[in-house]
Amino acid sequence: MALFSQLSWYFLSEWRRYVGAIFLLMVIAVLQVIPPKIVGIIVDGVDNHSLTFSQVINWIGVMVLIALAVYLLRYFWRLWLFGASYQLAVKLRMQIYQQLNQQSSSFYHRYRTGDLIARTTNDVDKVVFAAGEGVLTLVDSMVMGLAVLVMMSIQLSWELTLISLLPMPIMAILIKRYGDKLHSRFKTAQALFSSLNNQAQESLSSIRMIKSFGLEQQHASRFDDVAKETGRQNMRVARIDALFDPTIFMAIGFANLLAVAGGSYFVINGRMTLGELTSFVMYLGQMIWPMLALAWMFNIVERGSAAYSRINSLLDEKLDMVDGELSPKQGRGVLSVNIKRFQYPEQTTQTLKNIQFTLSPGEMLGICGVTGSGKSTLLSAIQRLYDVTEGEICFQSVPIYQLKLDEWRARLAVVNQTPFLFSDTIAGNIALGRPDATKEEIESVAKLANIHEDILRLPEGYQTQVGEKGVMLSGGQKQRISIARALLLDAEILLLDDALSAVDGQTEYQILQNLSQWRKDRTLIISAHRLSALVGATNILVLKQGEIIEQGTHQQLISIPGWYQDMYHYQQLEAALDDDE
Known part of the structure; x- marks a missing residue:
């Protein structure tokens, strides 16, 4: 039940729909208690021969009109109530999506993709179901149950009502216990559903590699283990879930037994008429739905509560990256980097230290070094995917942590070493950042990237x-x-993080030539393993274990003994051997 108080912010925002739906439910409850009373009148009238055929037909007509009115009212409250709950799904998913967009890379080290998808889809569905069906069952069971109880007690016999409802307190205690167990078991089952999602997502994402290594059976076995464990946990939930209905029907069965036994005694002793007993039994039949609804409501709400706690744990995650308040000035600016120390969150080893350089508009910076020397980490720090541990990175003499993240990153264009393309057309992928780009603009940049001719051959x-x-x-x-x-x-x-590693030397040369003409007063930063990509750089940094061990232009570095000179000669020899072959 705590879930309803947690969702009060949404109920207040959609109060018109919820109040309207609840009002219609109350009207329906009142209308539904009328037919049993009419049936009792008809039975007594027929038994006493006090009703004519036309009067019976009139009473039946009244019940038909009531049935039609209930049908129409049910249509409208469903539109209002479930329409409001579906809007909750939109709001929750938007909140989660915005939260995921604002999180830093360290957040995605803690949460796996399959788990996030499970919370955004399955968990949200359970909360929405509680906000719709849960509210319905709560209101309907209370209003309908109260209306029927009043009719049974006041209009018929309060003594027989009291006798008939003796099993209900026992039923309520059992349902409460089932609900507590259901909450904890369902939360565990949802966590395993997230693990199942993770396993499926990883397997599908790496299906080509799995097939290449012949690992289909191994991965199928791992998935089977997770699926079986998920099934076992869901079975534990089902065992509790299966106890609700039998408990309700058992209580209602005993209630009917007591009603018939007690009612028969009252009829024999002249304290009730046969029609009144018939009405009472019909009213008791109408109590079946409120009791079932009450149990179902506990089931729905406990599932929704467990799901909402998982969603809240995601939404309550503090942002590792605090947004700045300043906007970059108009026009180009100097990028100044002074990283004294950088280490990844939750790690003790330093990844970068004593990195200093200044880059003016129109200049090109090259970054090279052995694998794991910190090249990609340096580019990540410039993008502010992580904050520098000690030191600062400035743009236009302003530390980038003081700049608004969106506006700072809008000044950057990044090509990562592992390119990602969406399941779209080639034109759609190129125009990702500018959906309004013209065909001519798309073709122009494709020519600069030396891909235009390849595209035309597709x-x-x-x-x-x-x-x-x-x-x-x-x-x-x-x-x-x-x-x-x-x-x-x-x-x-423009940041290119080893973005030319998969192209041949001639294509690389052509792209670099195009970029040198395109660059003009723009800043270009290239991280590369092939030193031929850095020949035109105005400054080259050679990194080793996160530190600068060499720095200068290409001509300066090949004339000085060191890593750059050795690597350059090695790559020249390798290229010559490839040409001979």
């Missing part, structure tokens, strides 16, 4: 569907489409 050109994650394209094609997408943004700072 069956439907720019309208070719690339499949999920660009499955039908090669790695080099995906990288070049991602570069075109970044160029279309026309951002001030």
Whole structure:
């Protein structure tokens, strides 16, 4: 029941719909207690021969009109009540989506994709069901039960009513116990459903690798284990769930037995007429739904409460990244980096230390080094995916943590080392950041990324569907489409994180030549393993274990003994051998 108080913010915002639906439910409850009374009148009238045939027909007509009125009223309260609950689904999912959008990368280290999807879909559905069906069963059981109870007690016999309801307190105690157990078991089952989602998502995302290594049976076995455990936990929920209806029907059965026994005694002793007993039994039959509804309400609300606690734990996650309050000034600006120390959250080892450089508009910075030297981490810090532990990164002489995140990142265009394409057309993927881009603008950046000719050779050109994650394209094609997408943004700072690794040397050279003409007064930062990509850089940083070990232009670095010179000669020799082959 605590769920209703937790959702009070939504009930207040949609109070018109809920009040209207509750009012109609009350009218329906009043209308439904009339037919049993009419049946009692008809039975006594027929038994006493005091009703004519036409009077019986009139009474039957009244019951038909009541049935039609109830039908129409039920239609409208369903529209109002369930319409309001469906809006709750929209609001909750938007809140979750906005929360996920604002979280930093460290948040996604703690939560897995399948778990987040389960909370956004399955858990929200359970809360919405409680806000719709749960409210219905609560109000309907209370109003209908109270109306029937009043008619039974006042209009017929309060003694027989008291006798008939003796099993109900026992039933209420049992239902409360079932509800408590259901809450904890359902929460466990939902957590395992999240694990099942995680397993399915990981397997489907890596299906090509699984097939390549012949791991289908191994992954199927792992999925089977998780599915069986999820099934076992759901079975524990079902065992509790299955106790509700038998308990209700047992209580109602005993209530009917007491009603018939007690009522027969009253009729024999002249304290009730046969028609009144008939009405009483019909009223007792109408008590079946309120009792079932009450049990069902406990079931629904406990499931919704367990689901809402999982949603709230997500919404209550504090933002690791605090948004700034300043907006960057109009025009280009100098990027100044002074990272004294950086380490990832919940880690003790330093990933970057003593990184200092300044980058003016129109300049190009190259970053190289062995695998794991901190190249991608440095680019992540510039994007403010993580905050620097000690030191600061400034743009236009303002620390980026003081800038509004959206506005700072709008100054950046990023191509990651693992490009991601949506299941859309090639044109749609290039125009991701600018959906209003013209065909000419899309083709222009595709030519700069040296992918235009490849696209024209595809069956439907720019309208070719690339499949999920660009499955039908090669790695080099995906990288070049991602570069075109970044160029279309026309951002001030372009970051390429090893974004040319999957293209051949000639294509790389052509793209770099195009970028040098495109760059003008824009800033370009390239992280690369192939040093040929950094030849045109105005400054190159060589990183090792998160520190700068060499720095300078290409010509300066190849003339000084060190890692850069050795790697350059090695790559030159490798290229020469490839040419001979």
